[in-house]
Amino acid sequence: MKEKLKNFIFAELIYHEDPASFGDDDNLLDAGLDSMGIMRLIMFAEKEFGVTLPDTEIEPDNVGSLNSLDRWIRRSGQA
Amino acid sequence: MTNLADKLFNPADYFTFVLDQEIRDAGMPGGYCGFALQLAAAPDLQALQQRLDLLVERFPQASAIIETRGKRYAWVATGRTIPLEQHQCQPGADETDETQRLLLDIFNRPESRPLTVHWIAGAGGGTLLLIWLHPLLDARGGKILLDFLSSEHPESFKESPSLIEAKLAQWSFWKKLQLFFKAKRHNTAANSLDSCLPTQVEQGPQVLRLKVQRFDTDQSQRIAKLAQQYTGLTGRTLYYLGCFMRAMELVGPPAAKDGYCIPYAFNLRRQNAPTPVFGNHIGCLFARATRDQVRDRKGLFAHLLSQHKQVVRDELDLAYLPLMWLGQWLSPARYAKILRKQHSGGELSSLWFSDIGDLSWGKKGFLGVPVTNLSLMCWMTLPPGLALLASQLDGKLVLSYSYLSPAVDEDWLDAVIATMNSELLETGES
Numbered sequence: 001m002k003e004k005l006k007n008f009i010f011a012e013l014i015y016h017e018d019p020a021s022f023g024d025d026d027n028l029l030d031a032g033l034d035s036m037g038i039m040r041l042i043m044f045a046e047k048e049f050g051v052t053l054p055d056t057e058i059e060p061d062n063v064g065s066l067n068s069l070d071r072w073i074r075r076s077g078q079a
Numbered sequence: 080m081t082n083l084a085d086k087l088f089n090p091a092d093y094f095t096f097v098l099d100q101e102i103r104d105a106g107m108p109g110g111y112c113g114f115a116l117q118l119a120a121a122p123d124l125q126a127l128q129q130r131l132d133l134l135v136e137r138f139p140q141a142s143a144i145i146e147t148r149g150k151r152y153a154w155v156a157t158g159r160t161i162p163l164e165q166h167q168c169q170p171g172a173d174e175t176d177e178t179q180r181l182l183l184d185i186f187n188r189p190e191s192r193p194l195t196v197h198w199i200a201g202a203g204g205g206t207l208l209l210i211w212l213h214p215l216l217d218a219r220g221g222k223i224l225l226d227f228l229s230s231e232h233p234e235s236f237k238e239s240p241s242l243i244e245a246k247l248a249q250w251s252f253w254k255k256l257q258l259f260f261k262a263k264r265h266n267t268a269a270n271s272l273d274s275c276l277p278t279q280v281e282q283g284p285q286v287l288r289l290k291v292q293r294f295d296t297d298q299s300q301r302i303a304k305l306a307q308q309y310t311g312l313t314g315r316t317l318y319y320l321g322c323f324m325r326a327m328e329l330v331g332p333p334a335a336k337d338g339y340c341i342p343y344a345f346n347l348r349r350q351n352a353p354t355p356v357f358g359n360h361i362g363c364l365f366a367r368a369t370r371d372q373v374r375d376r377k378g379l380f381a382h383l384l385s386q387h388k389q390v391v392r393d394e395l396d397l398a399y400l401p402l403m404w405l406g407q408w409l410s411p412a413r414y415a416k417i418l419r420k421q422h423s424g425g426e427l428s429s430l431w432f433s434d435i436g437d438l439s440w441g442k443k444g445f446l447g448v449p450v451t452n453l454s455l456m457c458w459m460t461l462p463p464g465l466a467l468l469a470s471q472l473d474g475k476l477v478l479s480y481s482y483l484s485p486a487v488d489e490d491w492l493d494a495v496i497a498t499m500n501s502e503l504l505e506t507g508e509s
Contacts, residue, residue: 015352032350034436039313039391055388058312 001049001073002066008044013037024066038063045069051077085153086140088214089241090403091359095213096145096152097418100411101460107285107483108190110213110458114221114438115182116445117452118204124163127446130228131161131196138238140215140357141194150408154193154215161192166199174201179289182208186456187286196228207445213457217359218435218468219348224356229445235353242347242360243400255401262398265390269365270421274340274429275332277465277495280486285461288489291454292478292496294503299476302503309380316343316434317383319469319478319503320366321376323430326499328373329507332429333491334462338369339429345396362399364390376502419460431459431466438470455479461486 002024010019014032022031033041041063042053053076062072088096099110135142139156146155166185168177181199185208193215197208211221227236247255294302306318324339345362348355364387372382390396406414421427440450455468456479464483471477478499482492501507 010349013349015349034350035313035315036345037350039388040396042313043391055311055384060312063312 002070004048005041005045005069006066008048009033009037009041013041022066024070026066027064028066028069029060029064033063041069045073049073049077085146085148085155086143087148087151087153088407089243089358090247090400090407091217091241091243091361092214093152093407093414094363094403094418095217095359097406097411097414098460099212099214101415101419102458105282105285105461107287107458107461108187111186111190111210112213112218112221112457113182113186113208113210113455114225115454115456116207116209116225116440116450117178118207118445119449119451120204121198121200122207122446122448124165124198127196127198127228128163130233131163133233134224134227135160137233137236138356143193144191145193145214152214161194161196164195164197166197168199168201168205170202177201178206182206182454182456183287183289186210204448204451214359216357217344217346217348217361218433218455219346219360220356220358222435222438223353225445226353227356229440229443236356237354238357239355241358242355243362243403246347246397247400247404250401255404258394258398259401259405261393261395262402265365265395265398266402266417269340269367269427272338272340272367272369273336273421273423273425274427275327275336275338275370276334276426276429276462277327277332277482277492278462278486278488279334280464281462283486285464285483285486287456287458288482288484289454289456290480290482290492290496292480292500293452294476294478296474298504299471299474302476305503305505309377310384314380314384314387316469317366317387318380319434319467320432321368321373321379321383322499322502323432323467323495324366324368324373325376325379325502326495327429328370329498329502330491330494333488336425338367339373340427341366341430341432342428343432343434345399362396362403364396364399426460426462428460428463430463431457433457433466433468435468435470439473441473453477456481459483465492 010016062068103109140154142159143154143156166181168174178199193212195210199206306315310317320341342363342365345364347360366383372379453472457466459466461483464486466481468479
């Protein structure tokens, strides 16, 4: 899951000289993920992983890193 | 015949060219945009000229002219240099007023070149003004171009193909068709609500004027916090748009109709990407609300956020690309009518708007000189005769209002700006 998210983020949303070096806990917001990017990322995740990510939970703790995104998507899938 | 040096417009270049033609047809200079950077000292002007020469060598499009190629349009390189044009503030005059006067004199003069660069010298520092024609590049491209002029490693800036063409190439014919009809339905919905406008004037000689609102760090942080509170992490742009709709509604729109419609750009460039430099890589979205919805502050933000989410969920952010792709084969006048006119014949846009985002140069500054202030400007069609460009410099929000005079009443605009400020900071009645 994290690999798919990472591929989408660095292909479509953020430029990074070496995406492979971007760690799972590195901050996506500091790396340049903006408001429109967050929206597109959420829509990608909902479609790709068949989950609904609640609007009320769109916050830095859930979209700030690949690990936090991964946890949020898994948690929402179980709900 | 297409020369190897010719570069055909991409669909978004043509979209902006059509609007440039509308502006020129109304007797104004054209679809020009400007970034004015106030610098703490004069940069090395000789080094800047050398960098402009390198720009033309590396990117011949920078000094190209527009020519038709069959039904399409293309940039045709001329190889002409881009001279750094130097201006001097009159000694003894208030430097801020004098700089603003010179900026607007330059911006209002008739122009055919796609890119000009100016240095307005003050007593200590001065203002660097970059003016570009919108079909040449979008606002993020403008920042990249300034980075190129200032970079220690200009060789790292490379041209790359159109992101829009690349996206279109990924889709099958049927996918394009499906998206095209989605966009058409979206347009029809946008057209169904007659837009309030900042003026009732539709023609006559106009000059462009500028008002800039700069917020300090504390105010900017407060606005960012409120934006997150009302429109979440995903909607900073929507907060600005909603506050503006409310400001216009509270002051009273000069052309009062059913609601507000504000187009805003969707950028295909990845954040922080140094390429492509030239070309437009944008799609278009619309924020729409009825006057009743605008009067309810909390409800308005919820509505705009929900509308925006639905648009992304329905892939409407991408649906405009096939629409722009097909638009390439329409004449500018016919395409413009589709872009601008509602079913009732009125103008679609209540305002031209762009959130350009962060325009900081950090500690390195521009060619080693700190950037102390910023203002942005752009020409727009009449109506609406008003454009709002939002940006951030070192964490401080800057809102630049370009407007056509006498079409837009200055006292009315001052009242709207004051109300907008209190809406952004939530200091007024809600």
